[in-house]
Amino acid sequence: MRYEGRLPDEGINTSPEHPLRELAVLVGGFVGIAVLATVVLAFSIDRVVPLLPPELEVALFASWLAPDGEDEAGDVDPREARLQELLDRMAARWPDHPYTFRVSILEEAEPNALAFPGGWIVVTEGLLEQAESENELALVLGHELGHYAGRDHLRGLGRGVALSLVLGAMGRGGEVAVGLAGLATDLTGRRFDRDQESAADAFGLALLHAEYGHVGGAGDFFARQARAAERGDGSDAFGVWFSTHPLDEDRVTTLERLARERGWRSDAALAPLVLDAR
Numbered sequence: 001m002r003y004e005g006r007l008p009d010e011g012i013n014t015s016p017e018h019p020l021r022e023l024a025v026l027v028g029g030f031v032g033i034a035v036l037a038t039v040v041l042a043f044s045i046d047r048v049v050p051l052l053p054p055e056l057e058v059a060l061f062a063s064w065l066a067p068d069g070e071d072e073a074g075d076v077d078p079r080e081a082r083l084q085e086l087l088d089r090m091a092a093r094w095p096d097h098p099y100t101f102r103v104s105i106l107e108e109a110e111p112n113a114l115a116f117p118g119g120w121i122v123v124t125e126g127l128l129e130q131a132e133s134e135n136e137l138a139l140v141l142g143h144e145l146g147h148y149a150g151r152d153h154l155r156g157l158g159r160g161v162a163l164s165l166v167l168g169a170m171g172r173g174g175e176v177a178v179g180l181a182g183l184a185t186d187l188t189g190r191r192f193d194r195d196q197e198s199a200a201d202a203f204g205l206a207l208l209h210a211e212y213g214h215v216g217g218a219g220d221f222f223a224r225q226a227r228a229a230e231r232g233d234g235s236d237a238f239g240v241w242f243s244t245h246p247l248d249e250d251r252v253t254t255l256e257r258l259a260r261e262r263g264w265r266s267d268a269a270l271a272p273l274v275l276d277a278r
């Protein structure tokens with residue numbers, strides 16, 4: 001065979017695929033693997049968490065409980081004492097719970113309340129400023145107690161750990177792919193979160209009825225939030241997919257429906273909210 005001295009064909013060391021297409025396939029692979037791994041871990045955690053005895057949870061996270069609400073001068077915030085009294089009353093309507101619940105106030109303008117492992121509930125300044133009756137605040141606290149009943153606070157913690165493990169295993173390479181994977185896996189878990197929020201609403205509504213004999217004021221806070229956020233352009237319908245909470249107007253509708261189905265009154269007088277100023 002005669003040797004012919006000629007240059008190799010052009011493109012011998014390049015892929016026939018467009019580089020952007022190859023990048024898209026690579027990123028898609030990263031995202032797909034991360035989503036699959038996180039979903040598998042999330043489902044596993046959902047099965048394991050209910051098997052963890054609440055008493056063990058309390059023992060493990062006892063240090064998370066906030067200390068008495070004192071400022072730097074050592075003065076106790078009187079609002080926390082009133083909140084604790086209301087929380088104790090609501091918790092008493094769940095007689096077989098294993099927790100010792102504590103409440104504290106967070107200096108945050110955004111209206112919110114959070115449940116932490118071990119029995120610590122945090123209520124923001126913004127929520128206290130917007131609440132107009134004791135019944136509204138009682139529903140919020142009952143909602144957070146519902147998260148403990150469903151062990152949602154531990155599920156959320158476990159999913160966060162699962163996501164961190166998956167992204168950590170992917171390493172530092174491909175930061176864009178890792179970032180997209182994190183967003184994708186976060187969105188896959190939000191449907192579970194919204195279901196948990198709805199279940200906690202129902203639990204809180206039952207506690208509210210047990211405490212007051214009616215469910216008046218249950219949806220007032222959410223109704224005001226919905227009116228304040230109303231834009232009239234339908235944007236909220238899209239935004240619900242990026243929120244762990246149901247839309248405020250949907251929560252009001254659901255609470256009203258549950259009250260009707262269970263024959264609970266909602267037209268009774270509301271208890272005034274009395275929180276002593278600092």
